[in-house]
Amino acid sequence: MSSLETRGAYDPATNIVYVASEGNLAAAQAVEGLFGSIAGKTVGTAPTVFDVAPTSSTDRLGASLMFVGLAAILGGFLTATVLQLLLPGLSLRVELTVIAVMSVVSAVVPAFVAYGVYGAVSGSILEVLALLALSAFVVGSFHLGGMRLIGPGMMIPTLLIMVLLGVPSSGAAIAPEMVPGFFTTLNNFLPTPALLEGLKRLVYFPAASIGGTVAVMAMWGFLAAGLLGLSVLRHKKDPDEPILSSFAAIPAPENGDSK
Structure with a gap:
């Protein structure tokens, strides 16, 4: 065990x-x-x-790591969303730099709350921070690549993958073996379950390997790189086309009486 x-x-x-x-x-x-x-x-x-591994008095349900992990994932998602909606036109290098910085912030803030404020978690702080920052950056880069390609509509698939499917399949509330088979399968491929499982192993089961978590994050990192690469190619092909086409200028109405 x-x-x-x-x-x-x-x-x-x-x-x-x-x-x-x-x-x-x-x-x-x-x-x-x-x-x-x-x-x-x-x-x-x-x-x-x-x-052999009882819950602590400050985290009787053993759910603190779930909130820490979700905060990091949402930090990456929200950073990419704000960059594209409120600061369009930035270069990809600048956008990735901002996401990298905010990924560290998204790791430090929830970890500080869990470790320092509530004392719900203890041990493996550096490893936890590294995994949180990596996950936030991967999610943010994936969402950024999709936003650069299809605009705000990317928010729907990202939230579907990371939250609506990711949380039920993560085993945070119910073990993956106890949920319907569809979610058990997703548990092996989605970044949210990978992150939460990795955090659990780092903090509570240091003898357990996090190789599966690293492999899943690497896979989604490659997907993010692919989306970003496609967005760069598209922008070079149509440099005058606004990336957020749904935010293009609305044409002025024609002169004349409207009836």
């Missing part, structure tokens, strides 16, 4: 159920119920529950 290979275990010789609440509280409760029922029928007494 220290490497998150399993959600729980039962030792019939000692009648002990092992769980890891920090891995997922709902999964730990399900394991307790399942093995408690089995022990009641086979041993005749309720088992002893040993939590």
Whole structure:
């Protein structure tokens, strides 16, 4: 369980159920119920529950990392949105520089609140900051590339991928194994589940690998680079066409009486 290979275990010789609440509280409760029922029928007494990774008194639901991760993702998304809607015409280099700076801010602020203000999280602060900043930059770059290509309409697919599909498939509230198969599959490919799982492993299960998180972020980084590359090619082909075509000037009405 220290490497998150399993959600729980039962030792019939000692009648002990092992769980890891920090891995997922709902999964730990399900394991307790399942093995408690089995022990009641086979041993005749309720088992002893040993939590190898219990939730802290400042984060009893084990949900603090979810809010920290979502803050970083929304920071990258909002930065790219503001750049394109309020500051159109900036060069790609300037836009990426701003996103990089704001990605660090999006990592530091929620981490400071979680670590320093509430004390809900402790340990692995540098690794957590690095992963948060990387994720914010990847999401911001992906959204920026889409915004440069199709304009404000990119907000819909980005929010769909990062929030509406990303959060339910992340296992933040319910373990991925306990949700419908569609979301279990998405858990392996979307950046939001990758980030939240990586944070959980860094803070609570340092023996577990974050290779899967890095691989998913690398994949979305390549997708972001592809979108940005296409936007550059499009702009070179039609330099006079406004990138945000929906914000082009509205033609003046023709002279004459309107009826």
